Amino acid sequence: MEKIKLCCAKCGFTVEEYVADELAADSRKLKRYKYLKNKSSICPSCLASGRLNELRAIEEAVVGGAAQPDAKSSAAPVGHAEYAAGETPMMDALAGREWPSHTTELKQTGYPVQMYEQALQQRRTQWGYGGYVSLPGVASGVLVRSSARPDITKGSNFLRIMDPCGNFFSADAMRKLCDIADKYAYGLLHLLSTGGDLEMLGIPTENLKPAVEEITALGFDIGSTGDDYRTSEECIGPAKCDLALYDTLGFRYAWYRRFLDDVQYPRFPHKIKSKFAGCPNDCVRGCQKADIFVCGVFRDSPRIDQPKVAEWVEGGGNITLICSRCPGRALHWEPGRGLSIDADSCMHCMYCSNKISGVRPGVDRGVSILVGGKLRGKYGPTLSKVLVPFLKAEPPDYKEVFDCIERVTEIYDEHARKKERMGDFLLRIGMDEFYKLTGITPTPHLVSQPRTNLFCHWDAEEVRPSHKESPCPESEYRR
Amino acid sequence: MPTITLSGRQFEVDEDGFIQDPAQWDDAVANGLAAGEGITALTEDHWKVIRYLHSYYTEFGSAPMIRKLCKETGFNLKTIYQLFPTGPAKGACKLAGLPKPTGCV
Numbered sequence: 087m088e089k090i091k092l093c094c095a096k097c098g099f100t101v102e103e104y105v106a107d108e109l110a111a112d113s114r115k116l117k118r119y120k121y122l123k124n125k126s127s128i129c130p131s132c133l134a135s136g137r138l139n140e141l142r143a144i145e146e147a148v149v150g151g152a153a154q155p156d157a158k159s160s161a162a163p164v165g166h167a168e169y170a171a172g173e174t175p176m177m178d179a180l181a182g183r184e185w186p187s188h189t190t191e192l193k194q195t196g197y198p199v200q201m202y203e204q205a206l207q208q209r210r211t212q213w214g215y216g217g218y219v220s221l222p223g224v225a226s227g228v229l230v231r232s233s234a235r236p237d238i239t240k241g242s243n244f245l246r247i248m249d250p251c252g253n254f255f256s257a258d259a260m261r262k263l264c265d266i267a268d269k270y271a272y273g274l275l276h277l278l279s280t281g282g283d284l285e286m287l288g289i290p291t292e293n294l295k296p297a298v299e300e301i302t303a304l305g306f307d308i309g310s311t312g313d314d315y316r317t318s319e320e321c322i323g324p325a326k327c328d329l330a331l332y333d334t335l336g337f338r339y340a341w342y343r344r345f346l347d348d349v350q351y352p353r354f355p356h357k358i359k360s361k362f363a364g365c366p367n368d369c370v371r372g373c374q375k376a377d378i379f380v381c382g383v384f385r386d387s388p389r390i391d392q393p394k395v396a397e398w399v400e401g402g403g404n405i406t407l408i409c410s411r412c413p414g415r416a417l418h419w420e421p422g423r424g425l426s427i428d429a430d431s432c433m434h435c436m437y438c439s440n441k442i443s444g445v446r447p448g449v450d451r452g453v454s455i456l457v458g459g460k461l462r463g464k465y466g467p468t469l470s471k472v473l474v475p476f477l478k479a480e481p482p483d484y485k486e487v488f489d490c491i492e493r494v495t496e497i498y499d500e501h502a503r504k505k506e507r508m509g510d511f512l513l514r515i516g517m518d519e520f521y522k523l524t525g526i527t528p529t530p531h532l533v534s535q536p537r538t539n540l541f542c543h544w545d546a547e548e549v550r551p552s553h554k555e556s557p558c559p560e561s562e563y564r565r
Numbered sequence: 566m567p568t569i570t571l572s573g574r575q576f577e578v579d580e581d582g583f584i585q586d587p588a589q590w591d592d593a594v595a596n597g598l599a600a601g602e603g604i605t606a607l608t609e610d611h612w613k614v615i616r617y618l619h620s621y622y623t624e625f626g627s628a629p630m631i632r633k634l635c636k637e638t639g640f641n642l643k644t645i646y647q648l649f650p651t652g653p654a655k656g657a658c659k660l661a662g663l664p665k666p667t668g669c670v
Binding site for chain 1: 602603630631632635641642643646650651652655
């Protein structure tokens with residue numbers, strides 16, 4: 087077997103390897119090989135460390151015939167200490183006056199401030215690629231961010247700590263976590279990342295193992311990196327909000343009890359993000375961001391407290407506007423008879439409940455499961471689609487809901503390609519095929535566009551003639 | 566290219582310690598590499614995973630998906646991590662004499 091190797095133009099690292107016979111037989115491989123060879127590409131680590139610019143400088147010098155070496159490349163590398171003591175004019179400009187400032191916070195920790203200062207000066211980030219660190223016994227939870235400026239810092243490891251439900255930390259537990267961060271890391275915590283987990287930044291590789299041991303001894307778990315379930319996120323739910331239609335905190339706790347192994351041991355084709363919202367207001371942005379989104383819904387019509395509504399109207403509430411903006415035109419107000427809701431037209435969009443304190447969600451409550459939302463991936467952002475319109479959420483183990491979620495992930499695990507998000511997978515095979523695979527029967531309640539945008543305002547003259555009969559004829563907010 | 570010596574034989578390895586020629590692999594190689602992966606003694610469960618990986622590689626020329634590995638051996642992923650602390654890709658594939666798998670498992 088004759089092997090053909092494509093090596094990095096700078097460091098000689100083997101980027102790709104081909105077998106000669108396969109290359110001759112497969113035209114796609116041959117095309118890729120020729121493309122890469124013509125490009126004379128370099129490996130990601132060289133790209134991250136800025137060697138491409140060095141390479142270009144050398145090439146330019148050769149082409150131009152200039153005998154003088156490049157001043158930048160001939161200069162001795164600047165030491166870490168020199169950079170650490172350097173001036174930070176751009177960061178000082180951002181330092182706090184009336185408002186707490188991130189630069190003041192960063193300067194009090196071990197964070198390499200020159201990385202940020204240089205980023206501000208050069209108008210692009212000085213950090214490089216990210217990746218995972220293999221720590222024996224720890225399958226996921228440790229990441230590394232490489233540095234494009236090895237003269238300032240060599241890169242930075244960080245740990246993802248799975249937060250308790252509701253993101254509640256007791257002051258005591260937080261104090262202990264801070265002690266660990268001071269002892270082993272920069273002394274800098276990232277609260278909370280967009281995935282809903284706590285990140286401890288800047289841990290040297292030799293400190294990773296003792297840091298992980300101390301964190302797990304406190305009762306916290308680390309995980310949520312790689313191709314597994316990421317840390318789920320839920321809205322505050324019944325702990326602070328009166329609109330929550332199911333116990334999101336208890337739901338997430340039960341979810342962890344059932345799926346903790348999948349959070350800590352990566353096995354899926356790509357990451358799976360889960361978010362749980364208490365009501366269709368979707369404060370966790372699950373519809374846009376989550377591969378699996380569990381949303382609290384109700385089936386009956388909203389409950390009306392007539393005296394409270396009448397009081398609200400007397401106090402100056404614009405009930406006519408609310409009725410005109412109801413997307414299903416289900417709200418009707420008559421001064422003598424009070425407010426009424428047409429149950430068949432109601433779309434359960436929560437608009438009236440948000441606006442009028444006398445209208446609350448109904449009592450026949452459950453959850454709906456949506457799949458396939460994401461912001462990145464092969465085909466770009468997708469909104470999630472309703473898979474199951476209504477399921478009863480029954481504590482303590484929520485068996486019916488979790489069985490459904492597990493079935494979805496098993497199908498995804500079996501049929502998706504490597505590094506293909508759930509949304510891309512659904513686009514590739516289609517929803518019909520997905521229903522067949524999961525064995526879920528489609529119903530008329532599955533709507534791809536459940537809610538029109540109530541918060542978009544326009545003037546009457548901006549509306550095209552055919553749209554004049556819109557339920558939202560003109561803006562009252564704008565005046 | 567760096568080399569390692571196991572039971573009197575020399576093997577060429579890459580920068581992560583994966584042996585380069587799978588044809589040279591035998592049980593002695595797995596036993597020799599086990600200590601470096603934090604495994605004190607190879608049990609029957611270890612051999613089940615290792616033999617499956619090696620036979621899959623000789624048949625198809627690549628490492629199996631994790632899902633397939635779990636299904637065929639009957640272990641769940643957590644058990645495999647307990648058997649091979651460095652993970653199925655870095656630990657188990659190295660002991661089974663496979664080249665370094667691509668991707669970040």
